[in-house]
Amino acid sequence: MKRDIVLAVDLGGTNLRFGAVDSRGRIVLRASAKMGTYRRKSDLLGDLAGAIDGFMAEAAALGRPRAVGLGFAGCTDSSRGLIYFAPNVGGFKNIGAGPYLERRLGVPVFVENDANCAAVGEHWKGAGRGARSLFMFTLGTGVGGGVVMDGRIWRGAAGTAGEVGHTIVMAGGPRCSCGNRGCLEAFASATAIVKEYRRLKRAKGRAAPAGRVTARQITGLARRGDKAAVAAVGYAARGLGMGIANIFNLLNPEVIIVGGGVSRAGRVLLGPAVREARGILFPQLARFLRVKRATLGDDAALIGAARLVFPRLK
Numbered sequence: 294m295k296r297d298i299v300l301a302v303d304l305g306g307t308n309l310r311f312g313a314v315d316s317r318g319r320i321v322l323r324a325s326a327k328m329g330t331y332r333r334k335s336d337l338l339g340d341l342a343g344a345i346d347g348f349m350a351e352a353a354a355l356g357r358p359r360a361v362g363l364g365f366a367g368c369t370d371s372s373r374g375l376i377y378f379a380p381n382v383g384g385f386k387n388i389g390a391g392p393y394l395e396r397r398l399g400v401p402v403f404v405e406n407d408a409n410c411a412a413v414g415e416h417w418k419g420a421g422r423g424a425r426s427l428f429m430f431t432l433g434t435g436v437g438g439g440v441v442m443d444g445r446i447w448r449g450a451a452g453t454a455g456e457v458g459h460t461i462v463m464a465g466g467p468r469c470s471c472g473n474r475g476c477l478e479a480f481a482s483a484t485a486i487v488k489e490y491r492r493l494k495r496a497k498g499r500a501a502p503a504g505r506v507t508a509r510q511i512t513g514l515a516r517r518g519d520k521a522a523v524a525a526v527g528y529a530a531r532g533l534g535m536g537i538a539n540i541f542n543l544l545n546p547e548v549i550i551v552g553g554g555v556s557r558a559g560r561v562l563l564g565p566a567v568r569e570a571r572g573i574l575f576p577q578l579a580r581f582l583r584v585k586r587a588t589l590g591d592d593a594a595l596i597g598a599a600r601l602v603f604p605r606l607k
């Protein structure tokens with residue numbers, strides 16, 4: 294008998310990742326593709342449908358997928374398959390991705406915010422296993438978040454709960470991509486770390502390293518003790534610590550998970566972030582704070598996207 298398979302798709306800024314996920318949360322086939330740049334929503338959707346169709350053909354030997362779960366880096370309304378806003382993909386608004394893809398692919402398509410997917414993935418198979426409640430920070434190009442309450446994703450009234458990246462952790466702080474000042478994203482995103490690292494290098498009178506320096510390189514340097522890199526990650530940690538304290542005061546989750554590419558920095562990031570958070574919280578409450586690094590890496594969003602789809606299959 295062929296297994297029940299859900300095709301999970303994770304659409305970030307430019308990378309598209311696919312996983313055929315079985316009902317036990319195992320990724321049995323994977324692939325990736327690059328997205329282009331788009332002037333029109335219809336071009337984006339057409340390309341996306343073509344790419345998913347291609348993966349469906351590859352996965353055909355596993356059986357016809359029951360549905361597609363699309364994790365998307367933007368504000369989504371999963372009840373309508375709608376993407377409100379896609380800041381990293383053309384800046385489009387109100388994309389009816391779910392209904393369009395269903396017509397093109399001929400299977401049910403569910404759309405969900407990618408950080409919600411990651412939170413559910415880590416809850417199911419990763420660092421949050423067994424927790425009744427958790428909050429997950431995803432620190433990537435931008436900063437996202439997802440809330441699991443009593444074992445279920447909490448989406449809020451319009452579907453946008455957990456958008457922690459644009460909560461303000463420092464009034465009048467650094468300018469964020471959204472136009473406001475002092476957002477968590479302006480501290481703890483990959484973009485912010487690169488900016489801070491270059492600023493520190495310039496302040497030392499040294500030219501910033503030639504070519505493009507990436508957050509991945511900086512977190513790698515930080516792990517090896519490079520001073521400027523440690524300081525840039527420390528800057529992210531400070532913002533993250535304030536964000537952690539705010540989330541803990543607001544939701545009191547059993548565990549807080551930190552994932553996304555920036556979390557590769559490991560202890561250099563989480564150590565000072567947790568110290569910052571504990572310094573803010575009432576000491577009587579701080580002892581209940583549990584912060585863990587995500588364990589599923591890039592797979593969290595794929596596994597979570599599938600997990601959200603399985604119960605909806607008839």
Ligand SMILES: [Zn+2]
Pocket residue numbers: 458459469470471472473476478
């Ligand atoms: Zn912002």
